[in-house]
Amino acid sequence: MATYRVLVSDPISEKGVEALAAAPGISVDVNTGLKPEELLKIIGDYHGLVVRSETKVTAELLAAATNLKAVGRAGVGVDNIDRKAATDHGVIVMNTPTGNTISTAEHAFTLMLSAARNIGPAHSAVLKGDFKAARKAYQGIELNTKRLAILGMGRIGTEFAKRAQAFNMTVVAYDPFLTQTRADELKVELAATPDEALKGADVVTLHVPLTPDTNRLINAERLALMNKGALVINCARGGLIDEEALKAAIESGHIAGAGLDVFEVEPPPNDHPLFTLNKHVVFTPHLGASTNEAQENVGIQVAEQLRDFFVTGEIRNAINMPSLDAKALAEVGPYLGLARALGKLLAKLGPAGPDSLRVSYHGALAKKDTGLVSRTVLTALLEASHQEGQVNIVNVPAVAAQLGLDLVESTINAKTEFNELLVAELRKGEARYRVAGTIIGRSPRIVEIDHLYVDCNISGRFLLVENDDRPGIVGVIGTALGAASVNIANMDLSRTADRSRALTLMEVDSEPPAALIDQLRSTPGILRVLTLDL
Ligand SMILES: NC(=O)C1=CN([C@@H]2O[C@H](COP(=O)(O)OP(=O)(O)OC[C@H]3O[C@@H](n4cnc5c(N)ncnc54)[C@H](O)[C@@H]3O)[C@@H](O)[C@H]2O)C=CC1
Numbered sequence: 001m002a003t004y005r006v007l008v009s010d011p012i013s014e015k016g017v018e019a020l021a022a023a024p025g026i027s028v029d030v031n032t033g034l035k036p037e038e039l040l041k042i043i044g045d046y047h048g049l050v051v052r053s054e055t056k057v058t059a060e061l062l063a064a065a066t067n068l069k070a071v072g073r074a075g076v077g078v079d080n081i082d083r084k085a086a087t088d089h090g091v092i093v094m095n096t097p098t099g100n101t102i103s104t105a106e107h108a109f110t111l112m113l114s115a116a117r118n119i120g121p122a123h124s125a126v127l128k129g130d131f132k133a134a135r136k137a138y139q140g141i142e143l144n145t146k147r148l149a150i151l152g153m154g155r156i157g158t159e160f161a162k163r164a165q166a167f168n169m170t171v172v173a174y175d176p177f178l179t180q181t182r183a184d185e186l187k188v189e190l191a192a193t194p195d196e197a198l199k200g201a202d203v204v205t206l207h208v209p210l211t212p213d214t215n216r217l218i219n220a221e222r223l224a225l226m227n228k229g230a231l232v233i234n235c236a237r238g239g240l241i242d243e244e245a246l247k248a249a250i251e252s253g254h255i256a257g258a259g260l261d262v263f264e265v266e267p268p269p270n271d272h273p274l275f276t277l278n279k280h281v282v283f284t285p286h287l288g289a290s291t292n293e294a295q296e297n298v299g300i301q302v303a304e305q306l307r308d309f310f311v312t313g314e315i316r317n318a319i320n321m322p323s324l325d326a327k328a329l330a331e332v333g334p335y336l337g338l339a340r341a342l343g344k345l346l347a348k349l350g351p352a353g354p355d356s357l358r359v360s361y362h363g364a365l366a367k368k369d370t371g372l373v374s375r376t377v378l379t380a381l382l383e384a385s386h387q388e389g390q391v392n393i394v395n396v397p398a399v400a401a402q403l404g405l406d407l408v409e410s411t412i413n414a415k416t417e418f419n420e421l422l423v424a425e426l427r428k429g430e431a432r433y434r435v436a437g438t439i440i441g442r443s444p445r446i447v448e449i450d451h452l453y454v455d456c457n458i459s460g461r462f463l464l465v466e467n468d469d470r471p472g473i474v475g476v477i478g479t480a481l482g483a484a485s486v487n488i489a490n491m492d493l494s495r496t497a498d499r500s501r502a503l504t505l506m507e508v509d510s511e512p513p514a515a516l517i518d519q520l521r522s523t524p525g526i527l528r529v530l531t532l533d534l
């Protein structure tokens with residue numbers, strides 16, 4: 001069994017490390033706190049990498065990670081991972097979306113309560129002996145009946161809303177994917193835009209990912225839409241807020257305070273502009289997910305996901321390719337080998353520079369989760385014209401797009417003579433090159449080549465000969481193979497209904513020599529000769 005080396009470069013729970021190390025064929029090194037240049041030196045030795053938010057998985061690191069197959073993020077946000085570079089290098093990126101939801105919602109809620117009641121500065125004042133002065137200085141606000149804007153109504157935003165409702169706050173939410181039905185279910189007002197949510201809000205809490213679209217989502221104009229004396233809570237990502245604009249709004253007295261767990265740059269510099277406003281802002285050092293429970297959840301989840309990926313090929317919570325759970329994998333798994341064979345076959349049969357690859361699914365197969373099967377056909381097709389390792393299941397859509405090759409998938413419930421049929425067709429202009437296969441019993445078989453029925457294994461060495469359908473050709477081929485000492489293991493004959501064309505597909509025990517191929521190609525009546533290594 002292959003051994004996969006996994007590096008854990010940020011601290012995760014011990015149970016997570018144990019779960020990974022116990023998996024067959026996986027060895028784990030825990031090496032946290034490495035400097036980027038130190039990580040760069042060793043990353044080439046690893047097949048898997050486990051990170052939290054400290055390790056920056058940059059394009060440079062990925063370029064050096066020549067053996068890397070998967071990065072597991074023990075947490076939600078993947079903004080510390082260059083997703084495009086990972087995809088281009090064929091590296092799967094997985095996160096653990098559910099393990100720290102409650103802890104983060106609770107932490108954001110704690111920041112809201114702390115900001116509303118000045119817990120941070122009041123605490124410091126007590127320690128400094130300013131008890132009496134602090135009792136005067138730190139009069140807070142009640143949250144009861146206040147209007148709360150939630151930007152990002154995903155897992156954490158939804159948990160925050162439930163807690164706010166228990167405090168009798170009115171909740172308005174903006175999220176491009178929040179429907180009116182879901183908003184009604186959650187008993188929140190649905191805002192059509194972030195501005196609509198912020199207008200007249202007493203508190204805003206952010207629960208969106210940091211992306212180019214959400215960068216500086218909260219700026220001076222949006223802060224101005226909120227009520228005077230409003231609070232700003234950010235337990236998502238620092239880059240969501242224009243920190244200078246927040247400072248100005250607090251200094252002007254329009255915004256009363258803030259609770260911030262995250263910073264645009266982490267760790268923040270000692271002269272961070274907001275640090276002078278520590279009477280108004282409560283800070284925590286990115287602690288949202290730092291509870292025993294959350295860390296155990298995400299540590300175990302990431303370990304199990306990586307283990308299953310390396311041991312069984314199951315893909316869960318991938319952010320750069322379709323996921324495939326154990327049940328779906330069991331259903332389509334037998335088709336993956338067939339898909340590879342069809343892709344390789346098309347690479348031999350098809351033209352250079354095809355326009356599109358159409359993969360269609362017939363019968364019961366049409367109802368299964370076949371995204372990975374289509375990608376497998378495409379990968380095998382493109383591998384044939386690329387250097388080893390250049391194209392794989394993760395980066396194949398990007399490679400195909402660069403080549404101008406469209407992948408078109410269709411599910412067709414029409415009856416065929418097979419219960420299930422996988423058809424792959426390359427198109428270039430009006431020309432079509434089509435192959436198909438199915439599973440018979442437990443055995444994957446290629447059953448069609450360019451509309452001619454065959455019955456052929458999906459692996460082995462083959463000689464394909466297309467010829468005019470006339471007597472004697474099979475004899476010529478057999479004699480030539482015998483003379484070259486190439487033994488025929490299996491042979492399949494097929495012809496068109498009008499008997500104009502015939503196909504002979506032979507599984508052979510050794511590589512047919514080039515001279516034999518030339519000899520067959522120059523034989524009258526033989527139209528095409530191909531060797532296939534499936
Ligand atoms: N401080 C910490 O330790 C932690 C921070 N986080 C951060 O919290 C974020 C949210 O986490 P989850 O709720 O688990 O993610 P999620 O994926 O369940 O929810 C994110 C929501 O944001 C919405 N969204 C995307 N773009 C938006 C936009 N422009 N405006 C409004 N909504 C938008 C999405 O539709 C989605 O519903 C993560 O991306 C991560 O950055 C997560 C865990 C811990």
Ligand SMILES: O=C(O)CCC(=O)C(=O)O
Pocket residue numbers: 052053074075076077078100286288289290
């Ligand atoms: O690993 C951590 O503690 C950070 C968690 C986080 O920010 C996330 O899950 O997005």
